[in-house]
Amino acid sequence: MSLVVRQLAKRYGESVVFRNVSLEVGAGEFVAIVGESGVGKSTLLNCLAGLDTWDEGSVAVDGVDLATLDDEARALLRRRRIGFVFQAFHVLPHLDVAQNVGLPLMLLGQPDPVRVERMLDAVGLAGLGPRLPQQLSGGQLQRVAIARALVHQPAFLLADEPTGNLDPATALRVMDVLLAQTREHRASLVLVTHSVAAAARADRVLHLTSEGIRPD
Numbered sequence: 345m346s347l348v349v350r351q352l353a354k355r356y357g358e359s360v361v362f363r364n365v366s367l368e369v370g371a372g373e374f375v376a377i378v379g380e381s382g383v384g385k386s387t388l389l390n391c392l393a394g395l396d397t398w399d400e401g402s403v404a405v406d407g408v409d410l411a412t413l414d415d416e417a418r419a420l421l422r423r424r425r426i427g428f429v430f431q432a433f434h435v436l437p438h439l440d441v442a443q444n445v446g447l448p449l450m451l452l453g454q455p456d457p458v459r460v461e462r463m464l465d466a467v468g469l470a471g472l473g474p475r476l477p478q479q480l481s482g483g484q485l486q487r488v489a490i491a492r493a494l495v496h497q498p499a500f501l502l503a504d505e506p507t508g509n510l511d512p513a514t515a516l517r518v519m520d521v522l523l524a525q526t527r528e529h530r531a532s533l534v535l536v537t538h539s540v541a542a543a544a545r546a547d548r549v550l551h552l553t554s555e556g557i558r559p560d
């Protein structure tokens with residue numbers, strides 16, 4: 345997987361969120377993005393996944409400019425190649441934990457309950473598959489979101505504050521799972537985090553400001 349972002353700018357009306365954002369991420373690379381609250385980290389991740397639009401610049405995944413893809417093609421790219429851990433989890437309330445984690449595999453027509461169980465085990469949720477999301481804690485929900493992002497072994501992993509709700513020991517374990525994915529499958533990981541411990545494990549740390557992104 346390769347990602348090339350050139351001179352990306354995002355505005356809401358007259359108000360600039362960020363501009364001049366250029367970065368490249370290679371296969372197997374782990375890049376952490378830091379920056380103060382409200383600077384546009386989640387917005388940038390959404391752009392990288394083709395979930396949001398931008399006003400200037402380009403985003404290319406594996407050499408394909410996302411602007412040239414229609415909604416359906418972008419959805420297909422996400423389904424096949426991308427895992428996304430949302431800051432707000434986006435766990436589906438009417439599906440149980442195992443169904444939530446297995447959703448990417450269902451969408452690919454490749455259901456695999458054994459793999460789902462293995463993912464739940466990897467994030468410390470073994471046996472919680474039949475529970476509904478409302479029966480979980482915030483940190484457990486966060487780990488459901490992480491298991492779901494990894495279950496189809498995506499080549500490109502985007503994670504927005506994935507350890508934000510976790511105690512240090514669980515955060516460490518979750519980071520291990522995310523890193524194992526990138527190292528074992530040469531996936532690329534872009535991680536937004538306020539955690540110094542998480543950022544310290546990255547190959548590179550980039551600092552996002554409204555005027556661009558630069559090495560931290």
Ligand SMILES: Nc1ncnc2c1ncn2[C@@H]1O[C@H](COP(=O)(O)OP(=O)(O)OP(=O)(O)O)[C@@H](O)[C@H]1O
Pocket residue numbers: 356361379380381382383384385386387388431
């Ligand atoms: N629909 C919208 N209209 C106007 N402004 C918006 C809209 N959505 C987001 N913003 C603004 O865009 C900016 C970037 O938001 P974003 O969620 O990307 O920040 P963030 O860096 O992820 O912050 P945090 O660290 O708190 O998660 C914020 O200042 C936010 O208020």
Ligand SMILES: [Mg+2]
Pocket residue numbers: 385386387431504
């Ligand atoms: Mg955010």
